[in-house]
Amino acid sequence: MMSCDEARRWLDDLVDGELGEALELELRAHLQACPECRCEAHRRRELLGAVASLPREIQPSRDLWPGIASRLCAQPAGPTRERRPRWQVWSGLVAAGVLLVTGTVLVTTRLMDLRAQNTAVHPGTPAGIAPAVITTGLEVPNAELERAASSLRTALESRRSQLSPATLKVVDENLAIIDAALGRLQTAVREDPGNRALVTLLTATWARKIDLLQTATELARTS
Amino acid sequence: MASQASEEQLVRAAQRGDVASFEALYRRHAGRIHALSLRLTGAQAPAEDLTQEVFVRAWRKLDQFRGEAAFGTWLYRLALNLAVSERRSRPDARREVLTEDPAACEPRPPAPRPDLGLDLERAIAALPAGARQVFVLHDVEGHRHDEIARLAGIAVGTSRAHLHRARTLLREVLR
Numbered sequence: 001m002m003s004c005d006e007a008r009r010w011l012d013d014l015v016d017g018e019l020g021e022a023l024e025l026e027l028r029a030h031l032q033a034c035p036e037c038r039c040e041a042h043r044r045r046e047l048l049g050a051v052a053s054l055p056r057e058i059q060p061s062r063d064l065w066p067g068i069a070s071r072l073c074a075q076p077a078g079p080t081r082e083r084r085p086r087w088q089v090w091s092g093l094v095a096a097g098v099l100l101v102t103g104t105v106l107v108t109t110r111l112m113d114l115r116a117q118n119t120a121v122h123p124g125t126p127a128g129i130a131p132a133v134i135t136t137g138l139e140v141p142n143a144e145l146e147r148a149a150s151s152l153r154t155a156l157e158s159r160r161s162q163l164s165p166a167t168l169k170v171v172d173e174n175l176a177i178i179d180a181a182l183g184r185l186q187t188a189v190r191e192d193p194g195n196r197a198l199v200t201l202l203t204a205t206w207a208r209k210i211d212l213l214q215t216a217t218e219l220a221r222t223s
Numbered sequence: 224m225a226s227q228a229s230e231e232q233l234v235r236a237a238q239r240g241d242v243a244s245f246e247a248l249y250r251r252h253a254g255r256i257h258a259l260s261l262r263l264t265g266a267q268a269p270a271e272d273l274t275q276e277v278f279v280r281a282w283r284k285l286d287q288f289r290g291e292a293a294f295g296t297w298l299y300r301l302a303l304n305l306a307v308s309e310r311r312s313r314p315d316a317r318r319e320v321l322t323e324d325p326a327a328c329e330p331r332p333p334a335p336r337p338d339l340g341l342d343l344e345r346a347i348a349a350l351p352a353g354a355r356q357v358f359v360l361h362d363v364e365g366h367r368h369d370e371i372a373r374l375a376g377i378a379v380g381t382s383r384a385h386l387h388r389a390r391t392l393l394r395e396v397l398r
Contacts, residue, residue, distance in 0.1 A: 057254030
């Protein structure tokens with residue numbers, strides 16, 4: 001038979017419906033036999049009932065808006081204009097640099113797409129490059145690069161809260177751009193596996209993604 | 224005019240820097256945020272400071288609000304994190320010792336009914352800080368122990384112990 005001390009210990013779980021079946025049966029048997037513990041359980045339920053009737057809203061005793069407004073006006077020009085720590089400014093510049101690099105990737109990808117289209121009209125493998133070598137050179141490193149990028153992405157996700165919102169926004173935008181470029185390059189390479197320039201560009205784009213992830217993760221770690 | 228706009232319109236305008244729209248958002252949500260602040264801090268002055276701080280932070284972070292949840296939910300999470308992190312940063316927060324002796328931390332004797340709600344609010348305010356925080360988050364706000372533990376940086380068992388202590392103390396209010 002459960003003691004009163006044990007029963008009291010489990011009363012909270014009982015009223016919250018979090019007690020296991022066996023324990024609940026044992027506790028209920030105790031409550032049947034013990035008026036004091038039964039009364040205690042009843043009081044707890046009464047308390048929860050009273051809590052449920054508490055208002056969800058309580059207005060402040062005075063108008064807080066003037067104080068808030070004065071602090072908003074002290075911000076130079078609205079929501080996103082906080083004075084940022086120096087490292088955030090620096091990381092913003094790094095991210096901006098990445099954006100430039102990524103832009104170059106996109107332009108180059110587009111150029112290579114056009115070239116691939118031309119190649120499709122006049123099919124052929126660039127002189128001196130064996131398709132088998134290119135395929136091997138493409139699949140193995142890219143699988144490894146993809147794994148490395150995935151691992152870094154996981155590391156970055158676990159540290160996201162340590163980066164400023166502005167930096168995160170730029171990093172996310174750039175990752176999206178790089179991912180889009182990777183998708184197009186992979187499609188282009190699948191269609192023209194003998195195109196060495198495309199393969200090089202694909203590998204370089206993976207490298208840029210890894211570089212961005214490494215930079216962002218390092219920023220998060222040191223912030 | 225701002226008070227007639229939809230919440231989404233107000234948020235968008237505030238994100239563009241429109242203070243009047245943000246004031247309308249404040250008017251809509253101040254009661255909910257202040258209720259949480261008041262119950263978590265247990266006193267009017269710090270609750271008002273906290274409520275103000277929540278809205279100032281919300282203004283600064285508005286560009287991060289993407290509308291995935293309701294604005295009120297976003298604001299509530301902001302208030303919750305701010306309130307709990309503020310308490311965690313206080314030097315006395317970790318020195319609070321759990322005691323099994325209710326007499327050592329009995330809440331103020333409640334005034335006689337009929338105003339049970341007011342008595343209960345007073346009794347909640349008089350709880351020891353750790354027990355009050357867990358009680359408010361669990362029983363008033365409906366969070367689970369694992370959420371509270373994660374938020375407050377305590378063990379789940381500690382959260383349960385705080386709740387047990389708070390309920391034991393508060394049941395006296397209903398006598």
